[in-house]
Amino acid sequence: MNASLGAAGGSSPAAGAAAHPITDRYTDPCFRAVFNSARHPMAVIGPTGRVLAANPAFGRLLDTPAEELTGLPVGELVPLGLDEHTRAACAAVLRGDCAQVTRTRRLKHPDGRPLWAEVTLVPAGAPGAPALLSVTDISEHRDLREGLRYLQCHDPLTRLPNRALFFQRLAAALADSATGRVGLCYLDLDGFTAVNDTLGHRAGDELLALVAQRLVHVTAGQRDGGLLVARLGGDEFALLVAGSTGTQQLTDLADAVLAGLAARPFELAGQRHTVSASVGVIERPTAGTSATELMRDAGTTLYWAKSDGKGRWTLYDAERSARRMRRQALSSALLPAVERGEFALEFQPIVGLADGTLRGVEALVRWQHPRLGTLAPGDFISLAEETGAIVPLGRWALAESCRQARRWQLEHSGVPPYVSVNVAVRQVWDSDLVADVAAVLRETGLPPGLLQLELTESAGVCPAGRPLRALHALSEMGVRIAIDDFGTGYSNLAYLSRLPVRALKLDGALVRGFHPGAGCGADEAIVATLVDLAHRLGLTVTAECVEEPAQAERLRLIGCDTGQGWHYSKPVAADRISALLARS
Numbered sequence: 001m002n003a004s005l006g007a008a009g010g011s012s013p014a015a016g017a018a019a020h021p022i023t024d025r026y027t028d029p030c031f032r033a034v035f036n037s038a039r040h041p042m043a044v045i046g047p048t049g050r051v052l053a054a055n056p057a058f059g060r061l062l063d064t065p066a067e068e069l070t071g072l073p074v075g076e077l078v079p080l081g082l083d084e085h086t087r088a089a090c091a092a093v094l095r096g097d098c099a100q101v102t103r104t105r106r107l108k109h110p111d112g113r114p115l116w117a118e119v120t121l122v123p124a125g126a127p128g129a130p131a132l133l134s135v136t137d138i139s140e141h142r143d144l145r146e147g148l149r150y151l152q153c154h155d156p157l158t159r160l161p162n163r164a165l166f167f168q169r170l171a172a173a174l175a176d177s178a179t180g181r182v183g184l185c186y187l188d189l190d191g192f193t194a195v196n197d198t199l200g201h202r203a204g205d206e207l208l209a210l211v212a213q214r215l216v217h218v219t220a221g222q223r224d225g226g227l228l229v230a231r232l233g234g235d236e237f238a239l240l241v242a243g244s245t246g247t248q249q250l251t252d253l254a255d256a257v258l259a260g261l262a263a264r265p266f267e268l269a270g271q272r273h274t275v276s277a278s279v280g281v282i283e284r285p286t287a288g289t290s291a292t293e294l295m296r297d298a299g300t301t302l303y304w305a306k307s308d309g310k311g312r313w314t315l316y317d318a319e320r321s322a323r324r325m326r327r328q329a330l331s332s333a334l335l336p337a338v339e340r341g342e343f344a345l346e347f348q349p350i351v352g353l354a355d356g357t358l359r360g361v362e363a364l365v366r367w368q369h370p371r372l373g374t375l376a377p378g379d380f381i382s383l384a385e386e387t388g389a390i391v392p393l394g395r396w397a398l399a400e401s402c403r404q405a406r407r408w409q410l411e412h413s414g415v416p417p418y419v420s421v422n423v424a425v426r427q428v429w430d431s432d433l434v435a436d437v438a439a440v441l442r443e444t445g446l447p448p449g450l451l452q453l454e455l456t457e458s459a460g461v462c463p464a465g466r467p468l469r470a471l472h473a474l475s476e477m478g479v480r481i482a483i484d485d486f487g488t489g490y491s492n493l494a495y496l497s498r499l500p501v502r503a504l505k506l507d508g509a510l511v512r513g514f515h516p517g518a519g520c521g522a523d524e525a526i527v528a529t530l531v532d533l534a535h536r537l538g539l540t541v542t543a544e545c546v547e548e549p550a551q552a553e554r555l556r557l558i559g560c561d562t563g564q565g566w567h568y569s570k571p572v573a574a575d576r577i578s579a580l581l582a583r584s
Contacts, residue, residue, distance in 0.1 A: 041135040045121065047094050047128050049074050049087075061135060063110035074133070082119075096127025104138070116142045155231045157205055158212035166230035166238055167291060173226075173242035174286045174294075183244030183283040185254050186298040190276045190310040192235040195268070203268045207275065208235060210266050215239070218260035222253070238298075247283050247315060254279045254313035262311075276311035278302060283316075297321060330380055333369075334389040338396060342368050345400055346571035349580065350420065350542055350564045353556040358580055360418040360452065362564065363401040364571045365393070385426050394427045395436055402444040402451060404574050409450065412581040418480060420452040428455070429466065434473045441477075448478030454505065456484050468499070475500030482542070487530055497537060504534050506560075508545030514554050528558045535559065 035042065041058035043051050051069050059066030062077065069077075075087050082090070082103070092098035102120045109115050118136045123129060153165035161169070173179045189211065196204040208231070215229050215237060226242040239253060258277060265272035280301030284294055297316055305314035337343065347361040367375040384390040398421050405419035427433055441448055453474065475481055482503040483496075487510050506527060513523030527543070534541045543555050546565035555563060569576075 043069065043133045044124070045074055045090075045094065045131045045133050047130065049091065049094060051077075052130055058135070060110065061107070090121050090131075093121050093123055093131055094128075096123065099123070115139045155212075158209050158231050160212050160216075160237075161228060161230040163230070163232045166228065166232060166240065169228050169242070170240060170291050170294070173240070174289055174291060176242075177286065179242050179286045181244045181246075181283060181285050182289070182294070183241035183247075183250040183281075184294065184298050185239040185241075185250060185257065185279050185281055185313070186295075186302050187237050187239075187254075187257065187277045187279040188302065189235040190278055190306075195273065199269050199271075207266055207268055207273070210268075211235075211237070211261065211275065214260050215257065218256050219253070227253075244283050247281070250281045250283055251313065251315065254281050258311070258313065278305035278310050279313035280305055281313050281315045300324060327383065330375075331383045331387055334380060334384055334387055335392070337367065337369070338389060338392050342370070343393065343396065344368055345397065345404070346573060347404075347419075347577050348564055348571040349569045349577070350417075350562050351568045353543075353552060353560055353563050358417055358577075358584060359562050360420055361405075361577055362420045362454070362571075363397060363404075363422075365397050381424070385424050388426065388430065390424045390426050391431045394424060395431070397421060398436065399440045399444070402440050402446045405450050406444045406446040407574075408578065408581060409446070411578065414581075414584065416450060417577075417581070418450045418452050420454050420480075420482065422454045422484065425456065428470055433470050434477075437474060437479060438477065449480065452480035452482050452503065454482045454484040472500050475502075485544075487526065501539060503540045503542060504530070505542045505544055505564075506530065508565075511543045511545045511551060511555070511565075512547075514548075514551040524554065524558070527555070527560070531559050 035053070036055050038055055039057055041055065041061040043054040043058050046052045051072050051074070054066040054069040056066050059069060062069065074090060075082060086101065086103050089098060089101040093101050100120065100122045102118060105117050105119055107115055107117050115137050116139045118138050119133070120136070121131050121133050123131045153162060153168075154160065155162045170182070173182045189207075192204065192207070195207055212229075212231060219227055219229055219239065222241075228238075228240040228242075230238050230240065232238050239257070241250060241253070244250060257279060261275055261277055265274045267273075280298050280303070282294065282298045282301055300321055301314055301316045304317075304320065305312055308314055344366050346364050346366055348364060349358050350360040350362060351357065352359050365377055365381075367380055369375050381390070384393050401419045401421045405417070409416040423433065437451070437453070440446075441451065455471075471481055480502045481500055482505055483499075483501055484505045485507040486504040487507045510523050510527050514527075531541050540561040542562040542564055543551075543560045544564050546552050546555065546563040546567045548567055551565075552563055552567055569580075
């Protein structure tokens with residue numbers, strides 16, 4: 001049967017026509033009139049696969065008189081593009097083994113225009129009877145469908161591929177092992193919100209369209225190589241490189257994008273505006289990489305580019321990402337850790353430089369993390385301030401420090417040491433610090449004079465407002481107020497005279513210059529000046545980070561009151577302080 005569809009031979013057209021009722025009907029004037037006047041191309045195909053009759057529309061489609069098509073095998077109707085698989089399906093219809101066969105083909109009309117056609121062959125009777133071949137022009141329907149698909153996959157504002165199409169292409173690139181590696185430049189515009197706010201959303205939309213044109217122009221020479229430029233939403237764009245050759249290709253692309261945007265200003269609302277972008281650059285092997293992971297890390301890298309100063313690209317760094325993820329994990333775990341009681345205190349002695357006696361201790365918080373072990377304040381205090389966990393953590397540290405200081409007072413004779421507790425800026429603003437301190441002193445029975453609160457200069461040096469009122473209230477209560485890390489920060493000496501401060505703690509950066517071979521230099525001159533100024537104001541001075549005997553001696557000669565550092569002791573548990581007090 002396949003042979004009869006594809007080559008000449010078999011029964012003559014006349015014999016075939018006489019043997020089948022449909023050809024008898026074709027001789028009927030009414031049938032013939034309808035068949036010949038039909039707008040759709042149609043042909044009657046005999047059981048041997050040859051054309052028994054064709055209407056004029058079929059002839060016009062094939063640019064051949066309809067009568068000349070009679071007797072030709074279907075396989076020789078070349079314009080229909082019937083491949084071997086389709087011819088076999090047609091043979092099955094003619095045998096009665098298949099109810100219908102339909103194929104979509106791209107044909108060329110005799111006038112030269114292309115068209116999409118649906119070619120259908122259906123039996124006209126019982127098995128072995130002729131079948132009807134019809135051709136339907138579906139170009140308009142297909143164009144409409146393609147238009148709808150275009151709208152679904154492209155951004156109407158910029159005409160770039162949209163987020164949906166971007167992720168389709170990304171998924172395809174990652175699934176194709178031949179791709180090897182995939183690269184991405186993920187960018188957004190710097191200061192786009194300001195354009196919307198000052199010039200309006202219409203100007204913002206215009207800017208996005210102009211930026212899209214600039215990106216298309218900059219990447220024109222690379223898009224044939226698999227580069228996709230897409231708008232993901234808002235002012236975010238992505239340049240996807242399937243089959244990336246390495247990070248150099250991607251960083252060169254990022255450089256070209258940044259240079260292209262900066263090449264000339266954009267005309268918006270009659271004004272010229274210079275626009276920059278931040279770009280996150282990432283490249284990965286397709287094997288083992290998911291779209292979710294790639295976009296997450298690309299977003300992280302874009303964030304780095306923003307935080308590094310904007311108007312630049314930043315390459316993905318696995319170590320930096322690990323640190324960021326660790327920071328996020330610690331941040332989310334902080335408040336639950338406070339509630340679970342995972343924190344502990346260690347105490348570092350504060351020693352009189354003149355006589356070596358223990359004057360006080362600084363309470364230092366340690367996080368006993370169940371998985372990471374003991375974490376120092378530098379690992380989590382800034383996170384606690386950002387998240388607000390510093391308020392409950394600070395209350396706990398204050399209460400625990402005062403309870404321990406009260407124990408030392410009751411258990412040991414002699415002058416008891418004061419306990420110095422750090423207070424963060426957020427504690428001053430976000431909690432009633434005065435009420436918290438009063439409640440703790442009342443509950444523990446610790447005399448106010450044995451509590452010192454350490455505030456950084458940015459928290460304590462304030463000309464007016466809530467912090468200043470809180471400091472005065474605490475000082476009037478009898479609590480000692482100290483300014484921590486003094487000398488390298490804000491250092492507004494005019495305000496210092498107005499604050500109820502009892503002590504200054506010199507920043508360790510100044511004290512580190514006091515070691516053999518360093519010379520006297522500027523550090524010693526600054527420290528001497530600060531000590532003299534503090535004494536004139538009636539304040540005591542503590543030097544932090546004292547690590548060597550020579551440093552302690554030079555500080556003593558300058559007139560510094562107390563010292564703190566590993567020369568005396570590293571931070572230790574409360575029982576070690578108890579042992580020191582027992583020996584004194």
